[in-house]
Amino acid sequence: MVEPDMMLPVGKTCADCRSxxxxxxFIGPGIGKNTSCDWSPSRFVESRKSIAADATRAERERLLDxxxxxxxxxxxxxxxxxxxxxxxxxxxxxxxxxxxxxxEAQASDDSPFAS
Numbered sequence: 001m002v003e004p005d006m007m008l009p010v011g012k013t014c015a016d017c018r019s020x021x022x023x024x025x026f027i028g029p030g031i032g033k034n035t036s037c038d039w040s041p042s043r044f045v046e047s048r049k050s051i052a053a054d055a056t057r058a059e060r061e062r063l064l065d066x067x068x069x070x071x072x073x074x075x076x077x078x079x080x081x082x083x084x085x086x087x088x089x090x091x092x093x094x095x096x097x098x099x100x101x102x103x104e105a106q107a108s109d110d111s112p113f114a115s
Contacts, residue, residue: 005041016050071096
C-alpha cells in the first residue's frame with residue numbers, strides 16, 4: 001500500500017526525479033512510470049531536465065498563442081483590404097496557418113524537441 005508521504009507531485013513520475021538512475025539500480029528497471037516513491041517519506045526532487053522540459057512546454061504554448069493571434073490579425077486585414085494589399089495579407093495568413101499546423105504537430109509529438 002502506498003502511504004500519502006510516498007506520492008509524487010501530480011503529473012510527475014520517478015523518471016522526473018534526479019535520483020531516478022540510482023533508484024533504478026536498487027529497485028530494477030521499469031520504475032520510470034511510477035507515480036509514487038518506494039522510499040517513505042518520498043525522496044523525490046525534480047531533475048533539472050524535467051524542470052527545463054516544463055519551461056520549454058510553457059514557452060511553446062506562448063509561441064503557439066502568438067502565431068494564432070497573428071493568423072487572426074492577417075485574416076482580418078485580408079478581409080478588409082482591397083486589391084493587391086488584400087492578396088498579400090491572405091498569402092501571409094496562409095503561410096502563418098501552415099506554420100501553425102507544423103508547430104501544433106510538433107507540440108503533440110512526444111519527442112524531446114517538442115517537450
